[in-house]
């Protein structure tokens with residue numbers, strides 16, 4: 012089976028699997044994952060039934076931000092292998108009917124990139140204007156904007172006395188998209204990979220590329236309002252889309268940081284003038300205290316349902332969203348919103364079902380399909396993520412947060428929670444590598460691993476496999492309108508998807524206590540068939556509209 016290049020909307024019934032190569036599979040003993048390791052696991056992914064792989068960056072990089080700091084867009088980082096390895100992966104995936112979506116990071120480059128190295132210290136460099144340089148103001152940074160990784164977002168270039176902008180690490184210099192030469196370089200980069208046969212692109216923080224050109228101080232915030240969904244962002248995306256994406260028929264997904272529904276309706280407009288679909292993160296901030304990530308708070312369940320309602324109804328017929336809980340930046344969802352001690356399997360399945368029955372394209376992050384958990388690190392030396400180590404230093408050493416409190420926060424919120432090595436089996440290092448892993452393996456790998464999951468028909472793995480199949484079999488999942496059936500219920504999330512011929516009902520108990528709910532009478536549940544549930548002794552039919560849900564129980568019902 013190969014790829015049907017004529018099917019331009021394949022992604023509307025597809026499920027995409029995200030691979031973070033550094034933590035996926037090491038073909039040797041280097042202790043970090045590589046492309047050959049991915050190739051060795053393609054049959055596992057084929058068994059799962061996914062349609063495409065989103066590959067996070069494998070380009071040349073100093074790895075300050077594990078590849079999101081690119082120093083050569085046209086070369087493969089030797090840590091991951093060679094260009095021949097990449098070409099082999101692309102061919103082997105296509106042979107299995109699996110598409111490849113590459114990560115494109117063009118809001119910024121590594122400061123090790125040749126462009127930046129030429130620009131640094133030389134105002135006359137032909138690449139100086141590829142970046143954003145400003146004079147100090149009263150001897151200070153040009154604005155008070157904060158980097159998302161802590162500290163001020165400007166770094167001084169001593170030789171020229173100017174500062175350059177970095178919204179992320181100081182080793183990640185923001186590109187100046189106002190410069191048409193930068194936009195032409197971006198078109199060249201994307202075309203190169205599209206010419207190789209890459210099927211699509213995930214665009215890193217792409218809604219940050221247009222900055223307000225007067226660069227004002229932010230007296231009420233961290234500066235994001237002056238560069239998020241900025242003044243020319245849609246113009247830039249339409250330019251790139253017309254020049255490249257539409258020419259190659261590439262699927263595209265934009266990572267939209269702190270965005271709005273209105274902008275996302277335009278970014279993922281059905282006229283395909285910009286992108287195919289968008290990631291937004293509002294549903295993953297319901298456990299932030301006052302919007303602040305580096306806190307620990309119980310998640311706000313009613314807010315979560317309200318956000319899902321806003322986006323499901325707001326994008327229906329106007330745009331297209333990615334459906335996801337996990338990625339390489341987010342903690343493991345079964346530890347975050349489920350119960351990874353007493354109801355790991357039930358809550359992992361329920362959380363999956365509660366988003367996979369929505370409209371959009373689901374993304375499964377490596378290990379999510381076997382219910383991998385946060386590792387519960389206890390020593391600051393175990394952490395590797397630049398955001399986490401920066402925030403530890405800022406909060407403990409500068410802001411006086413206690414070490415134990417910060418360790419509790421990191422154990423919940425650090426990006427390393429999702430970057431622990433993939434757990435393949437119960438052998439040494441969970442079968443991830445023959446060498447010492449770059450990041451400690453979670454101790455529960457002996458019980459939670461892919462080999463064990465494949466041998467258990469009731470595992471989380473086969474539940475995800477069935478969700479992937481249902482998306483292709485049941486049209487209402489892709490096409491149906493969305494209605495929240497119990498918006499005010501404190502424990503149960505129940506919604507309906509409806510077309511003229513089908514009604515699907517997804518009922519999800521988000522807590523560890525049994526709940527009984529009354530569903531609206533107009534729902535003819537007595538005519539419903541159970542498509543999927545997460546308790547082995549499921550009743551195949553629901554006798555009435557009064558439904559009892561066991562801890563973390565989910566039911567997917569279809570009425571035709």
Ligand code: TEU
Nearest residue numbers: 076079116159179215216268304340398
């Ligand atoms: O992430 C964007 C971003 O804001 C992340 O920092 C993430 O949302 C945040 O850590 C959650 O608290 C993208 C990439 O996914 C991330 O890995 C990179 O570090 C970042 O951009 C810079 O390229």
